[in-house]
Amino acid sequence: MTDLLDPPVQLPPVPPAHEAIEEHGHDEHHGPTGILKWITTTDHKVIGLSYTITSVIMLVIGGAFAEILRAQLATPNGTLVSFAQYNELFTMHGSVMIYLFAGPFAFGALANIMVPIQIGAPDMAFPRLNALSYWLYLTGAITMLSGFFTAGGAANFGWVAYAPLSNSVNTPGAGADLWIGGLLLTGFSAIFTGVNLCATIFYLRAPGMTMFRMPIFTWNMLVTAILILLAFPVLTAGLIMLYCDRHFGTHIFSVQGGGVPVLWQHIFWFWGHPEVYILALPFFGMATEILAVFSRKPVFGYKGMVFATLSIAALSLGVWAHHMFTTGVVLLPFFSIMSLLIAVPTGIKIFNWIGTMWRGEIWFSTAMLMAIGFVVTFLIGGLTGIYLASPPLDFFTHDTYFVVAHFHSVVMALVLAGMGALYYWGPKITGYLLNERIGKLQFWFLFIGTQVFTFPLYILGLEGMPRRVAVYPHDPQWKFLNDLSTFGAVLIGVSTILFVVNVAVSWKRYPAGDNPWDAQTLEWFTTSPPPHHNFYRLPQIRSERPTWDYNHPEHRSLGHGTHPEEHHDEVSSS
Amino acid sequence: MRVEAKVLLGLGLFFGLMCAVYWNWSLENAGGVMMFAGMLLCFLPGSYYYWWSRRMRARPEDDPNATQGQGAGFVGTFPGTSIWPFTLGMGAFFVVLALVFGIWFLVPGLGLVVWALLGGTAEGRRGGKY
Numbered sequence: 001m002t003d004l005l006d007p008p009v010q011l012p013p014v015p016p017a018h019e020a021i022e023e024h025g026h027d028e029h030h031g032p033t034g035i036l037k038w039i040t041t042t043d044h045k046v047i048g049l050s051y052t053i054t055s056v057i058m059l060v061i062g063g064a065f066a067e068i069l070r071a072q073l074a075t076p077n078g079t080l081v082s083f084a085q086y087n088e089l090f091t092m093h094g095s096v097m098i099y100l101f102a103g104p105f106a107f108g109a110l111a112n113i114m115v116p117i118q119i120g121a122p123d124m125a126f127p128r129l130n131a132l133s134y135w136l137y138l139t140g141a142i143t144m145l146s147g148f149f150t151a152g153g154a155a156n157f158g159w160v161a162y163a164p165l166s167n168s169v170n171t172p173g174a175g176a177d178l179w180i181g182g183l184l185l186t187g188f189s190a191i192f193t194g195v196n197l198c199a200t201i202f203y204l205r206a207p208g209m210t211m212f213r214m215p216i217f218t219w220n221m222l223v224t225a226i227l228i229l230l231a232f233p234v235l236t237a238g239l240i241m242l243y244c245d246r247h248f249g250t251h252i253f254s255v256q257g258g259g260v261p262v263l264w265q266h267i268f269w270f271w272g273h274p275e276v277y278i279l280a281l282p283f284f285g286m287a288t289e290i291l292a293v294f295s296r297k298p299v300f301g302y303k304g305m306v307f308a309t310l311s312i313a314a315l316s317l318g319v320w321a322h323h324m325f326t327t328g329v330v331l332l333p334f335f336s337i338m339s340l341l342i343a344v345p346t347g348i349k350i351f352n353w354i355g356t357m358w359r360g361e362i363w364f365s366t367a368m369l370m371a372i373g374f375v376v377t378f379l380i381g382g383l384t385g386i387y388l389a390s391p392p393l394d395f396f397t398h399d400t401y402f403v404v405a406h407f408h409s410v411v412m413a414l415v416l417a418g419m420g421a422l423y424y425w426g427p428k429i430t431g432y433l434l435n436e437r438i439g440k441l442q443f444w445f446l447f448i449g450t451q452v453f454t455f456p457l458y459i460l461g462l463e464g465m466p467r468r469v470a471v472y473p474h475d476p477q478w479k480f481l482n483d484l485s486t487f488g489a490v491l492i493g494v495s496t497i498l499f500v501v502n503v504a505v506s507w508k509r510y511p512a513g514d515n516p517w518d519a520q521t522l523e524w525f526t527t528s529p530p531p532h533h534n535f536y537r538l539p540q541i542r543s544e545r546p547t548w549d550y551n552h553p554e555h556r557s558l559g560h561g562t563h564p565e566e567h568h569d570e571v572s573s574s
Numbered sequence: 575m576r577v578e579a580k581v582l583l584g585l586g587l588f589f590g591l592m593c594a595v596y597w598n599w600s601l602e603n604a605g606g607v608m609m610f611a612g613m614l615l616c617f618l619p620g621s622y623y624y625w626w627s628r629r630m631r632a633r634p635e636d637d638p639n640a641t642q643g644q645g646a647g648f649v650g651t652f653p654g655t656s657i658w659p660f661t662l663g664m665g666a667f668f669v670v671l672a673l674v675f676g677i678w679f680l681v682p683g684l685g686l687v688v689w690a691l692l693g694g695t696a697e698g699r700r701g702g703k704y
């Protein structure tokens with residue numbers, strides 16, 4: 001076993017290893033404390049924690065908006081909010097969830113914390129840029145939400161801000177400009193995080209951590225980061241054009257001045273569809289890690305998984321106009337074929353997830369339940385997405401609740417995976433486990449709630465109920481289906497409350513130890529929480545499961561041939 | 575370095591092919607231009623990595639048999655704490671508020687930005703504090 005452990009790596013600021021463990025507590029670091037620490041830190045773990053807390057608050061805010069929307073729709077002629085308020089609420093619900101929760105939670109919070117540790121790096125490549133990302137995200141969030149406190153209210157043109165609805169005549173007022181400004185800030189924050197992740201993964205891996213030994217989560221974050229760099233600048237450029245149209249009298253998106261309204265849709269969705277994968281790939285990665293660890297097996301088809309991720313990224317730049325089928329000016333066959341093709345790598349992933357669990361020693365922890373719930377829910381969302389990729393079916397369902405149901409199956413799957421990741425990695429970040437009983441209860445509320453919330457919406461969509469309406473015709477069946485959906489939303493709300501309760505109940509209660517799940521990847525080799533600059537020592541890295549190899553010398557992944565059941569893809573180097 | 579290069583070059587190649595098919599078939603310029611730019615954005619760093627990967631020995635992180643000892647030593651300078659990202663972020667915040675509430679917000683905004691840039695650069699030269 002000792003042959004697996006080399007002398008400690010000397011990363012510059014870490015004092016010689018062993019004394020350090022004894023002398024200080026885990027995370028101790030000489031520097032400012034309290035609020036000043038929060039403001040001046042460049043430690044990726046502290047920044048990541050700020051991101052985690054902020055983005056979970058955004059989930060709660062966005063969720064609260066959603067509950068108001070569903071309460072309004074519980075009766076056909078709801079009077080809870082006015083039409084104008086309903087428009088603001090669905091716009092801000094979508095915007096908060098997409099721009100301020102899902103993305104930042106994935107790459108600002110979990111990737112920021114876990115990617116450097118998973119590859120044995122002391123920090124992100126550009127720690128100060130990382131801190132800047134957080135401040136741009138926080139101020140962007142404040143900017144966008146402060147629209148509610150202006151006279152005209154928050155932005156109300158939908159989270160997609162289609163021209164010409166978003167011009168200064170149709171949507172005057174500060175709320176819309178605050179929305180644009182907030183997006184500019186969070187957009188740059190995402191770009192900087194993308195740069196940081198790429199540089200970290202390319203340049204700060206530990207010796208022996210070849211590209212094809214990186215954990216799947218890290219791989220997915222690399223691909224996500226590349227997609228961020230490809231997509232977000234387009235959005236930023238589009239927002240600047242939109243601002244110019246609103247305030248400087250340009251006519252880029254207005255017919256009167258010779259502009260092209262549909263150009264906004266091209267620009268928005270050229271960002272928007274890759275964004276779908278920017279949101280999804282990180283959560284795929286989280287689920288993959290969890291499924292492998294709690295099946296006590298290596299990831300099934302590791303290389304297939306990586307290539308599936310890469311092909312999703314490759315295709316994702318060529319499908320944007322499937323959101324624009326009904327404009328009548330896009331090349332239907334091209335976008336339909338490309339969109340259908342994406343189903344292939346996605347299908348490979350689902351197959352590999354099942355393969356990972358197949359004949360494993362499954363441990364139904366909360367994290368595992370969430371990950372399985374993710375696979376099921378994502379499958380539903382993915383399959384209904386295939387319908388929408390077919391233009392004739394999309395003509396029929398576009399702008400109905402079918403679409404809302406489809407993407408909520410997808411995004412709620414992401415929420416499930418994200419919750420699973422909090423249960424799985426939370427102990428590494430904080431040093432304490434969450435309560436499993438409350439966790440499982442939370443899972444059932446979240447999982448059942450999601451299905452009860454989305455299924456009626458599919459039917460309503462097929463029956464023609466349009467999205468973005470605050471009232472609907474009196475019809476007993478429609479009322480029943482809407483009530484059912486609202487009930488599902490309430491169950492989801494309860495699950496969120498259970499999560500908050502769990503955090504409060506488990507607060508510093510159940511010490512986790514370094515490796516509570518007997519996990520496989522490098523982050524479980526260091527202490528919980530990891531010390532400043534992450535590692536006192538590193539194991540020898542000979543496979544994509546270095547921690548497992550170290551703890552289970554008799555079942556090493558590197559012993560190719562000796563354990564046929566452990567045999568998997570030959571790991572190769574660059 | 576070689577896998578890194580291949581990932582980017584492979585993506586760029588695919589975007590290039592896709593762009594050629596799309597642009598010729600649809601004759602729609604916005605998407606064509608954006609796809610073309612996407613291709614360039616992959617080729618730029620990709621070819622840089624490829625160029626280097628042929629001129630350098632495998633780094634320890636590219637070597638499947640590397641021992642941890644090979645990574646010992648200087649990794650880089652990691653500033654422990656710094657106030658400048660916060661200052662810069664607040665500057666950017668005020669600049670954006672100027673887009674909404676009026677030009678005078680640019681005064682604190684640009685002031686903070688310039689201050690942060692100067693301070694951050696100076697700190698970078700000193701190597702930051704730990």
Ligand code: HEM
Nearest residue numbers: 063066069090094097098102158159411467468469489492
């Ligand atoms: C608590 C669970 C959730 C509930 C109950 C919920 C409910 C709703 C409702 C009622 C609408 C408005 C439908 C309409 O009037 O057209 C909506 C729209 C939307 N939701 Fe959710 N949602 C939830 C979670 C999420 C999550 C997690 C995301 C993304 C990560 C998300 C993204 C969106 C988007 C993008 C829209 C479209 C907004 C627009 O039309 O401009 N939702 N949701």
Ligand SMILES: [Cu+2]
Nearest residue numbers: 273276322323
């Ligand atoms: Cu799409």
